[in-house]
Amino acid sequence: xxxxxxxxxxxxxxxxxxxxxxxxxxxxxxxxxxxxxxxxxxxxxxxxxxxxxxxxxxxxxxxxxxxxxxxxxxxxxxxx
Amino acid sequence: xxxxxxxxxxxxxxxxxxxxxxxxxxxxxxxxxxxxxxxxxxxxxxxxxxxxxxxxxxxxxxxxxxxxxxxxxxxxxxxxxxxxxxxxxxxxxxxxxxxxxxxxxxxxxxxxxxxxxxxxxxxxxxxxxxxxxxxxxxxxxxxxxxxxxxxxxxxxxxxxxxxxxxxxxxxxxxxxxxxxxxxxxxxxxxxxxxxxxxxxxxxxxxxxxxxxxxxxxxxxxxxxxxxxxxxxxxxxxxxxxxxxxxxxxxxxxxxxxxxxxxxxxxxxxxxxxxxxxxxxxxxxxxxxxxxxxxxxxxxxxxxxxxxxxxxxxxxxxxxxxxxxxxxxxxxxxxxxxxxxxxxxxxxxxxxxxxxxxxxxxxxxxxxxxxxxxxxxxxxxxxx
Numbered sequence: 269x270x271x272x273x274x275x276x277x278x279x280x281x282x283x284x285x286x287x288x289x290x291x292x293x294x295x296x297x298x299x300x301x302x303x304x305x306x307x308x309x310x311x312x313x314x315x316x317x318x319x320x321x322x323x324x325x326x327x328x329x330x331x332x333x334x335x336x337x338x339x340x341x342x343x344x345x346x347x348x
Numbered sequence: 349x350x351x352x353x354x355x356x357x358x359x360x361x362x363x364x365x366x367x368x369x370x371x372x373x374x375x376x377x378x379x380x381x382x383x384x385x386x387x388x389x390x391x392x393x394x395x396x397x398x399x400x401x402x403x404x405x406x407x408x409x410x411x412x413x414x415x416x417x418x419x420x421x422x423x424x425x426x427x428x429x430x431x432x433x434x435x436x437x438x439x440x441x442x443x444x445x446x447x448x449x450x451x452x453x454x455x456x457x458x459x460x461x462x463x464x465x466x467x468x469x470x471x472x473x474x475x476x477x478x479x480x481x482x483x484x485x486x487x488x489x490x491x492x493x494x495x496x497x498x499x500x501x502x503x504x505x506x507x508x509x510x511x512x513x514x515x516x517x518x519x520x521x522x523x524x525x526x527x528x529x530x531x532x533x534x535x536x537x538x539x540x541x542x543x544x545x546x547x548x549x550x551x552x553x554x555x556x557x558x559x560x561x562x563x564x565x566x567x568x569x570x571x572x573x574x575x576x577x578x579x580x581x582x583x584x585x586x587x588x589x590x591x592x593x594x595x596x597x598x599x600x601x602x603x604x605x606x607x608x609x610x611x612x613x614x615x616x617x618x619x620x621x622x623x624x625x626x627x628x629x630x631x632x633x634x635x636x637x638x639x640x641x642x643x644x645x646x647x648x649x650x651x652x653x654x655x656x657x658x659x660x661x662x663x664x665x666x667x668x669x670x671x672x673x674x675x676x677x678x679x680x681x682x683x684x685x686x687x688x689x690x691x692x693x694x695x696x697x698x699x700x701x702x703x704x705x706x707x708x709x710x711x712x713x714x715x716x717x718x719x720x721x722x723x724x725x726x727x728x729x730x731x
Contacts, residue, residue, distance in 0.1 A: 299545055301487070303545050306596040306598055307545065307546070309596060309603065310635065310685075311596070311635065311637070315627075317388075317405070317703070318405050318407075318417070319386055319388040319403045320724070322421075323388075323390050323401060327392060331394075331677075333619065333648065333671040334588070334619035334621070334643075335586070
């Protein structure tokens with residue numbers, strides 16, 4: 269588990285650095301706080317409320333084999 | 349004479365009590381901090397299962413750099429089966445209770461957070477503890493996150509239908525037990541980047557390992573002409589990689605959201621999940637959205653509809669779990685959000701948000717299609 273996690277997070281860090289570094293060096297401007305009117309819109313943020321996201325995660329976990337991917341394992345439903 | 353109240357009545361009275369304590373019904377006092385209280389009710393119906401889930405979520409400032417969160421919910425499952433959709437299902441009723449607390453603290457560009465969650469029902473107890481860190485870099489144009497969690501669960505067959513409780517085979521070393529552990533260790537990382545005044549990109553990766561009983565205590569697989577209790581491997585490593593993009597079209601007030609998720613695990617389940625969402629503003633206080641999600645997965649390497657009786661290699665693990673079969677699904681969702689201002693409400697209620705969600709899931713397996721409906725009210729408060 270530890271070896272797998274280290275391996276994946278190493279590659280994630282490399283990929284993130286390449287993608288974000290590429291974006292930063294390819295002319296993507298730094299958007300300053302006063303320029304974020306559109307980015308501050310509810311739909312442009314993580315706009316699902318905690319209860320909504322939690323229910324959908326639980327529901328998918330009870331219907332689909334690909335549970336996880338949201339950093340919140342467990343929760344229990346007796347429906348392994 | 350004893351006063352007996354239904355759980356839903358207790359929940360509603362609890363919500364009204366919390367609202368009263370927060371002074372929602374009274375005059376606005378001098379503020380020391382802000383917060384929100386959300387009440388949500390969910391109705392879920394599929395062929396063999398109906399779920400009613402009332403829940404309460406609270407979030408409030410804790411000091412100048414802290415935010416505390418908490419939630420409580422009840423899962424009321426009726427007309428379902430303990431064996432989760434098995435062909436021999438019998439009517440079944442159960443309630444699950446879950447409570448969670450969290451705290452996040454800002455330290456300059458960093459945010460450190462922790463959360464805990466406890467869930468209990470007759471045959472499953474889960475205890476979760478997690479921590480995460482977040483860094484906002486480049487004038488908050490780049491956000492990096494890293495976190496992990498441990499879930500220590502206990503599985504039993506206490507909801508068995510019959511005169512005696514079946515014993516569980518936790519693993520080869522513990523072939524007869526009344527309860528078994530299931531431990532989940534997870535790590536996750538995320539990154540998001542503002543790429544223009546109208547666009548944001550995000551990526552994430554999650555890895556988790558499960559160790560312990562992962563078969564349903566009640567479900568039985570068909571081996572030859574017999575029914576045999578499910579036997580799943582006791583170890584599973586899951587990996588999920590996701591990417592998303594959000595783009596705002598200013599002239600029309602429309603937001604386009606695209607996401608894709610790839611999943612794989614050591615049971616050889618692979619899944620692809622693309623989805624698209626369109627959110628349309630209608631003035632300042634109303635927004636509506638539609639969403640389509642496609643889901644497809646391979647079956648686990650040991651899953652078969654029927655197992656031959658005389659093949660030890662094929663019957664080392666046997667499963668009747670439809671979630672481990674090969675199938676596809678489609679989800680359609682419509683959502684409406686309205687602020688209290690739209691109804692000319694004043695004071696605190698002007699900032700209240702009413703939300704309704706209707707979702708229809710088409711799934712090509714034994715579970716069948718499902719309908720899900722949410723209604724929610726989020727109320728801001730200060731104290």
